[in-house]
Amino acid sequence: MAFKLACVQLAVTATKSDNLVRAAKLVKQAAQQGSKIIALPECFNSPYGTSYFPEYAEQIPGTSSNELSKMAKENSVFLIGGSIPEESDGKLYNTCCVYNPDGNLVAKHRKVHLFDIDVPGKIRFQESETLKPGNSFTTFDTPYCKVGIGICYDIRFAELAQIYANQDCKLLVYPGAFNMTTGPAHWELLTRARAIDNQLYVATVSPARDESATYVAWGHSSVVSPWGNVVATTDHEETILYSDIDPSYPDEVRSQIPIRNQKRQDMYEVKCLK
Amino acid sequence: MAFKLACVQLAVTATKSDNLVRAAKLVKQAAQQGSKIIALPECFNSPYGTSYFPEYAEQIPGTSSNELSKMAKENSVFLIGGSIPEESDGKLYNTCCVYNPDGNLVAKHRKVHLFDIDVPGKIRFQESETLKPGNSFTTFDTPYCKVGIGICYDIRFAELAQIYANQDCKLLVYPGAFNMTTGPAHWELLTRARAIDNQLYVATVSPARDESATYVAWGHSSVVSPWGNVVATTDHEETILYSDIDPSYPDEVRSQIPIRNQKRQDMYEVKCLK
Numbered sequence: 001m002a003f004k005l006a007c008v009q010l011a012v013t014a015t016k017s018d019n020l021v022r023a024a025k026l027v028k029q030a031a032q033q034g035s036k037i038i039a040l041p042e043c044f045n046s047p048y049g050t051s052y053f054p055e056y057a058e059q060i061p062g063t064s065s066n067e068l069s070k071m072a073k074e075n076s077v078f079l080i081g082g083s084i085p086e087e088s089d090g091k092l093y094n095t096c097c098v099y100n101p102d103g104n105l106v107a108k109h110r111k112v113h114l115f116d117i118d119v120p121g122k123i124r125f126q127e128s129e130t131l132k133p134g135n136s137f138t139t140f141d142t143p144y145c146k147v148g149i150g151i152c153y154d155i156r157f158a159e160l161a162q163i164y165a166n167q168d169c170k171l172l173v174y175p176g177a178f179n180m181t182t183g184p185a186h187w188e189l190l191t192r193a194r195a196i197d198n199q200l201y202v203a204t205v206s207p208a209r210d211e212s213a214t215y216v217a218w219g220h221s222s223v224v225s226p227w228g229n230v231v232a233t234t235d236h237e238e239t240i241l242y243s244d245i246d247p248s249y250p251d252e253v254r255s256q257i258p259i260r261n262q263k264r265q266d267m268y269e270v271k272c273l274k
Numbered sequence: 275m276a277f278k279l280a281c282v283q284l285a286v287t288a289t290k291s292d293n294l295v296r297a298a299k300l301v302k303q304a305a306q307q308g309s310k311i312i313a314l315p316e317c318f319n320s321p322y323g324t325s326y327f328p329e330y331a332e333q334i335p336g337t338s339s340n341e342l343s344k345m346a347k348e349n350s351v352f353l354i355g356g357s358i359p360e361e362s363d364g365k366l367y368n369t370c371c372v373y374n375p376d377g378n379l380v381a382k383h384r385k386v387h388l389f390d391i392d393v394p395g396k397i398r399f400q401e402s403e404t405l406k407p408g409n410s411f412t413t414f415d416t417p418y419c420k421v422g423i424g425i426c427y428d429i430r431f432a433e434l435a436q437i438y439a440n441q442d443c444k445l446l447v448y449p450g451a452f453n454m455t456t457g458p459a460h461w462e463l464l465t466r467a468r469a470i471d472n473q474l475y476v477a478t479v480s481p482a483r484d485e486s487a488t489y490v491a492w493g494h495s496s497v498v499s500p501w502g503n504v505v506a507t508t509d510h511e512e513t514i515l516y517s518d519i520d521p522s523y524p525d526e527v528r529s530q531i532p533i534r535n536q537k538r539q540d541m542y543e544v545k546c547l548k
Contacts, residue, residue: 112538119530135541156533158432158471159542182531186470189502193467196460197432228463256393257456259430264386267409268433269545 002246003144005171006030006038007221010082011208011238012047016056019045020067030240031075037142037245038075040082041207041221042094042152042175048207048215050130057085057092060108065097073103078142082175082205083111083151091132096149096175098140106141110134111151112160122181125215127153137163137274145170145247152176155190155204158197162270165198165260170247172198175205183218188230196228199260200250203243209236226250276520277418279445279475280304280312281495284356285482285512286321290330293319294341304514305349311416311519312349314356315481315495316368316426316449322481322489324404331359331366334382339371347377352416356449356479357385357425365406370423370449372414380415384408385425386434396455399489401427411437411548419444419521426450429464429478432471436544439472439534444521446472449479457492462504470502473534474524477517483510500524 008026012019023044030038042048045064046056058064064084072079079099086095094111112134114127137160138149148164148171155161155174164172172194178187187204195202203223209216219236223243232243254260282300286293297318304312316322319338320330332338338358346353353373360369368385386408388401411434412423422438422445429435429448438446446468452461461478469476477497483490493510497517506517528534 112541113533113536116536117531133538137541156471156531157537158436159537159544162432163542186502189466189470192463193471196463197430197467228460257391257430259387262387262390263431263433264407265547267386267411267546267548268437269547270433271543271545272541273539273543274541 001144002244003036004034005203005223005243005245006033006035007203007205007223007241008038008040009206009208009219009221009234009239009241010041010044011210012044014047016045020064024067024071026240027071027079028075031077033242035077035242036144037078037080039080039173039175039203039205041205042083042177043085044082044207045084047213048177048217050127053085053092053130057087059088060086060095060097068097069099069103069105072099072101076101080149080173080175086110092130093134094127094131094151096151098149107138107149109138109149109151111154113153113157115153119181123179135274137272139164139167139169148172150174152178155194159270161194161198163272165200166270169200170250171201171203171245173203173205177207177217180216180218183220187218187220188222191222191224192228192230195224195226199226199253201226201245208238226253275418276518277310278308279477279497279517279519280307280309281477281479281497281515282312282314283480283482283493283495283508283513283515284315284318285484286318288321290319294338298341298345300514301345301353302349305351307516309351309516310418311352311354313354313447313449313477313479315479316357316451317359318356318481319358321487322451322491324401327359327366327404331361333362334360334369334371342371343373343377343379346373346375350375354423354447354449366404367408368401368405368425370425372423381412381423383412383423383425384410385428387427387431389427393455397453409548411546413438413441413443422446424448426452429468433544435468435472437546439474440544443474444524445475445477445519447477447479451481451491454490454492457494461492461494462496465496465498466502466504469498469500473500473527475500475519482512500527
């Protein structure tokens with residue numbers, strides 16, 4: 001059953017309440033356009049940065065996650081709530097909550113791979129200075145297809161997507177906030193790589209670019225088809241990106257180029273250890 | 275130790291002896307330009323097609339492989355001999371022979387994943403109608419770095435490249451002949467995907483395009499850096515593509531974006547079963 005996916009490239013500010021209000025407004029707008037699954041960006045309720053995570057962190061359930069639940073229920077949509085800094089047992093996580101059209105939490109993904117990189121003269125960022133990693137794979141069922149979730153840096157790890165594909169996901173959604181160095185270099189390439197290697201849809205959802213922020217996001221939220229084509233993309237302004245997803249299309253591509261059946265399971269295996 | 279790699283995008287004809295003569299000429303030319311590793315395309319000595327494989331097949335050692343050995347020795351280079359249809363014990367394989375500067379066979383890769391695809395209205399091709407698959411991973415050592423070999427369709431299988439990366443290859447070479455449907459759609463994307471996910475160099479070597487052939491090759495031999503950039507590429511004419519390879523650069527990229535150390539080996543594993 002085909003459906004409309006909306007990626008909300010939200011302009012995130014330092015004022016949490018404003019972020020929540022504008023997210024609600026855009027989610028409503030996307031639902032009114034017929035979207036059945038709507039996704040927000042990484043850190044949709046706070047600026048992105050290790051110094052901000054403790055300040056903006058909340059428990060789940062908490063203010064932001066309750067708002068997400070309400071948005072999902074009021075608009076009767078599946079809502080992939082980007083991510084928020086989560087506090088739990090004195091530890092902080094970068095966490096994506098997913099709500100179903102009844103407003104119930106159906107999945108919670110804590111970013112599995114923390115963003116610790118150091119490109120001299122370009123960017124140094126160590127998420128692990130304040131965050132702990134999640135330890136679980138995260139998928140959820142919808143009437144349309146099974147969906148797998150990763151957050152930003154998780155997209156660099158091919159194994160995660162391979163395991164989601166093996167678990168029969170037809171759509172992967174990565175709320176993320178690549179920067180001005182890795183964004184132009186790798187954001188689209190990684191999205192297309194995950195799609196073509198696993199022959200499924202991949203969507204990335206970035207915040208809009210804020211040049212005055214300490215961490216400047218690349219934007220360019222995109223949806224890539226199982227054939228590897230970019231079927232929807234945008235620049236870096238606040239916008240809603242719409243894409244029609246046909247969950248039977250991955251099967252069609254897989255029958256044309258049947259790499260999934262042709263894998264040499266006698267020679268190699270991508271093993272899920274959890 | 276940096277070195278020059280040459281990808282010989284050979285114009286392959288139906289006359290085997292001509293193919294061998296021209297391959298020898300271009301390998302010599304590439305060596306005179308200082309190339310230390312030289313690669314030929316898939317089926318460099320015969321037209322590509324299931325009906326041609328039995329007709330052109332040879333044993334190894336045999337005429338073509340002996341010629342390859344001679345080219346390597348006379349020019350004192352590592353020669354990745356693209357591939358030839360190989361006959362062995364009454365079975366046919368699509369096989370790449372690699373010779374060292376002494377002319378000794380140092381690796382032999384039989385295409386592991388046979389090219390069996392069916393894109394309605396575009397292309398149907400079933401290599402398995404005449405060929406058997408190989409059952410081995412293939413790497414070889416050079417004074418520069420360890421090199422992994424795949425043939426054409428093998429590039430679609432991310433696991434092969436992941437295993438080569440785990441075995442410490444810094445360069446993967448795929449002699450291949452993508453066609454006019456999958457070439458423009460996927461050839462560069464797959465090359466870049468293998469490179470960025472494993473943070474190593476990837477080279478693809480196609481025959482030149484022959485519009486009159488039953489199977490029309492895309493051409494566009496390319497070299498992609500561990501950062502995912504296309505550092506050398508070409509169109510579809512016969513040519514030699516040169517690229518400087520710095521085997522320390524993968525380590526540099528891996529230190530900047532250390533995904534190899536950050537893999538969650540507690541959650542997943544790409545297992546080599548051979």
